Every structure is written in C-alpha cells, then in structure tokens.
Amino acid sequence: MVDETKLNQFIGQMLGDLGGALSVSLVRIGDRLGLYKALHADGPMTSAELATRTNIAERYAREWLSHQAASGYLSFDPTNQKFTLPPEQAMVFAEPNSPVYMQGGFDVAAVMMENQALVEPAFRTGRGIGWGHQSQCLFCATGRFFRPGYHNSLVTSWLPALDGVAAKLERGATVADVGCGHGFSTVMMAKAFPNSSFVGYDFHPDSVEQARKHADEHGVTANTRFEVGLASEFPETDLDLVTFFDCLHDMGDPVGAARHVRQALKPDGCWMIVEPAAGDRLEDNLNPVGRLFYAASTMICVPTSLDQPVGAALGAQAGFEKLSSVIREGGFGQVRKATATPFNMILEARP
Ligand SMILES: C[S@@+](CC[C@H](N)C(=O)[O-])C[C@H]1O[C@@H](n2cnc3c(N)ncnc32)[C@H](O)[C@@H]1O
Structure with missing residues (x-):
C-alpha cells in the first residue's frame, strides 16, 4: 500500500537529486567561462552585463543565470533584474582556497x-x-x-x-x-x-x-x-x-x-x-x-x-x-x- 505522504516526500527528494544531476554541466560551464568569478569580483549583474563582462552571448547568459537562481546558487532581484552570487555560495563556487570550494x-x-x-x-x-x-x-x-x-x-x-x-x-x-x-x-x-x-x-x-x-x-x-x-x-x-x-x-x-x-x-x-x-x-x-x-x-x-x-x-x-x-x-x-x-x-x- 503506497503511503501518499511518503511518496510525496520521496518525489521531493528526487526533484532535488535530479536538479543537482542536471546542474553538473551548468556549474562547470560557469566555472570554465569565468561566470562565477565575474559575479564574485564585480557584484550584482543583469544578463546583459554578465554577457559583456565575460564575452558570452546574452541569450545563453540569461538562461544560465535563470537556472542558477532557480537552483539557489544565485539570488535574483526582480526590481532591477540583477543576479547576485551571495558570499556563502561564492565560497563553494568562486574561491578556490575556501575549505568548502566544490x-x-x-x-x-x-x-x-x-x-x-x-x-x-x-x-x-x-x-x-x-x-x-x-x-x-x-x-x-x-x-x-x-x-x-x-x-x-x-x-x-x-x-x-x-x-x-x-x-x-x-x-x-x-x-x-x-x-x-x-x-x-x-x-x-x-x-x-x-x-x-x-x-x-x-x-x-x-x-x-x-x-x-x-x-x-x-x-x-x-x-x-x-x-x-x-x-x-x-x-x-x-x-x-x-x-x-x-x-x-x-x-x-x-x-x-x-x-x-x-x-x-x-x-x-x-x-x-x-x-x-x-x-x-x-x-x-x-x-x-x-x-x-x-x-x-x-x-x-x-x-x-x-x-x-x-x-x-x-x-x-x-x-x-x-x-x-x-x-x-x-x-x-x-x-x-x-x-x-x-x-x-x-x-x-x-x-
Ligand atoms: C584518489 S587519487 C589521490 C591522489 C593524491 N594523493 C591526492 O590526494 O590528490 C589516488 C592516487 O593513488 C595512485 N595509486 C593507486 N594505486 C597505486 C599504487 N599501487 N602505487 C602508487 N600509486 C597508486 C593513483 O595513481 C592516484 O594518483
């Protein structure tokens, strides 16, 4: 007999797991193209600003930033359309000497x-x-x-x-x-x-x-x-x-x-x-x-x-x-x- 509550809990876990698995290539792209580094060094940016700063296409920047915000890796301010790499996330993604750099x-x-x-x-x-x-x-x-x-x-x-x-x-x-x-x-x-x-x-x-x-x-x-x-x-x-x-x-x-x-x-x-x-x-x-x-x-x-x-x-x-x-x-x-x-x-x- 399937327990509805347990099923929902497990589906919640699976959403997180699959989300993490599907994020692997996006995180690595952000690393290789210097996107985290740019956000870390220069602070909050719109997709157009990140694209110009890192020499990438704005459409890709926008989609990548949206995914990162949906993942909780970046925060997003709808009032100015800017994305921020919070200091805790920076330790994981942008600071190679941090103990939790991943x-x-x-x-x-x-x-x-x-x-x-x-x-x-x-x-x-x-x-x-x-x-x-x-x-x-x-x-x-x-x-x-x-x-x-x-x-x-x-x-x-x-x-x-x-x-x-x-x-x-x-x-x-x-x-x-x-x-x-x-x-x-x-x-x-x-x-x-x-x-x-x-x-x-x-x-x-x-x-x-x-x-x-x-x-x-x-x-x-x-x-x-x-x-x-x-x-x-x-x-x-x-x-x-x-x-x-x-x-x-x-x-x-x-x-x-x-x-x-x-x-x-x-x-x-x-x-x-x-x-x-x-x-x-x-x-x-x-x-x-x-x-x-x-x-x-x-x-x-x-x-x-x-x-x-x-x-x-x-x-x-x-x-x-x-x-x-x-x-x-x-x-x-x-x-x-x-x-x-x-x-x-x-x-x-x-x-
Ligand atoms: C997980 S890596 C760790 C490498 C490094 N010590 C580090 O911490 O980054 C395991 C290392 O053990 C080496 N290794 C495995 N078996 C070995 C053996 N029998 N003799 C010498 N090196 C070996 C591999 O080539 C590899 O570099």
Whole structure:
C-alpha cells in the first residue's frame, strides 16, 4: 500500500537529486567561462552585463543565470533584474582556497558519468579499470576535489596532530608522499617546511609529469622531486615520514604497501594515512557524505584497486577498524586516529 505522504516526500527528494544531476554541466560551464568569478569580483549583474563582462552571448547568459537562481546558487532581484552570487555560495563556487570550494566535485561528477561506459560492463566481468584508463582527466578532477581540504588543514592541523612530526619537519626531515597524484599535498608540505626534503611517488606517469610542473610553478624544486613508482616498491629507506593522501584504499595490495612503508621508515618514523571519513559499519555511512564517497568508490576506487595485483578493493568507506587491521597486518604496532574533518580521517601509524 503506497503511503501518499511518503511518496510525496520521496518525489521531493528526487526533484532535488535530479536538479543537482542536471546542474553538473551548468556549474562547470560557469566555472570554465569565468561566470562565477565575474559575479564574485564585480557584484550584482543583469544578463546583459554578465554577457559583456565575460564575452558570452546574452541569450545563453540569461538562461544560465535563470537556472542558477532557480537552483539557489544565485539570488535574483526582480526590481532591477540583477543576479547576485551571495558570499556563502561564492565560497563553494568562486574561491578556490575556501575549505568548502566544490568545483572539483562537479568535475568528478562529470568523469563519473562518462565512466559509466567502462564500469557498467565491469559489473558483469568483475574486472577492474586502470587508473590511467578512466574517463577525461580524472586526475585533474581528483586533485582539484581534494586540494581545498589539504590547503586548509594539512599544515595547520593535520601534521601538528601527529606526535612530534611538525617539529621534525621544521628541523629537516626526509619525507615520501606516496600515491601523490598531481602533487598538491607534496608541494604544500615542501613550501611549509623548506628544511625538509620531499619525494612524491605515483604509479601514473602523467600525474607525475603534472606534479613536476606544479613543483616548478611553486618554486619548490630545490627540496622536492617526483618519481613514477609503486607504493609497494619505491626505493627510499630511512624516512622520517611517509604520507598517503586518499590513496591507500585505491591500491590493489594495501597490506603490501603497508609492509613496504614499514621497512622504508626509520625506527622512530611515522606513517600518516589520510582516508575518506567513514564509520566502521554500513549503517554508520548512510548519510550525504557516505553517499558521495560510495558513488565515487563504485565508479573509481573499487575499479582502480581491482585492476591491480591482489585487488583488495577496500572501497572509499573502509572505516577505521578495517584500515587499522590492514596497517597492523603490514607490521605496524600502533595506529590511532590523530584527527578528523567531516570529509577525512587522519591516521598515524608507528612501527
Ligand atoms: C584518489 S587519487 C589521490 C591522489 C593524491 N594523493 C591526492 O590526494 O590528490 C589516488 C592516487 O593513488 C595512485 N595509486 C593507486 N594505486 C597505486 C599504487 N599501487 N602505487 C602508487 N600509486 C597508486 C593513483 O595513481 C592516484 O594518483
């Protein structure tokens, strides 16, 4: 028996969900054509003013602005026909260093839509999909998605939460950032701690190439280098710190990676593992953040891991208990949750 009230509630939810899904391309157009930036910099505008300011056709500007106002992304004043990007929305759409900047999330959504052609057949075969074979620039999207969190927390809160690590980095430590992708985390640490030396490893050659460019642009090549390498094989030893940012669960053999990190560290070294925030049981993760991460996990993380030897496929919502057991199996005696944000948990492992 259908409950009319519940049906209406669910249809309301679906309207919101579909509205969000249909907004992905519009938000990305606004990002790429500098429409949010213009509204942020110059304040309220009519469609004609935005069109002139950003060199686009007025008819398209008007339709895009109308959609944004209907979405609650912009406000609209009927008395003067002007559209405004409110300060809260600007943090999400127009301020790349804000902790809640989400343009990277829309890029990831676009990648995932295109990935359907690859992932749907994999549901039947059970095979994986290589990180380097995924759609569009997954690597750019991922880097952009995670960067605001790292920018706002890594140096100021996450590293200081680890026992004695920030002081060591100040004095001069050796660090490997493994699964570094485009190297945002590596470059941030290298800038903050010029007495320390950093090497970033990733098994995806194009990402390593981008990371090198990025280090060059930020002037940190004196204490930073990037190399192509597997988490279970990188050659460094006697390291003070090894960092894994949002990548342990993507690896085929996370226990093998843990074992390798264990032997690459000094006896008093530290392994910092940043992973998506998650509870230990499915029922703990049935919430909006869990929803985002399970989606990305199905379309990106699980296929990436299944494509590699062992294929552990921990999933992006592995949770502290599961991650701890992987880390301990790799030979670490101590694991603790050093700190957390709504999106990430920061683990500290010691030999
Ligand atoms: C979700 S991305 C995170 C990238 C980066 N750490 C960041 O936070 O932006 C996962 C990264 O892990 C890398 N990766 C996956 N498996 C790997 C492995 N076995 N060895 C080295 N890198 C690996 C991928 O190439 C990718 O760059």
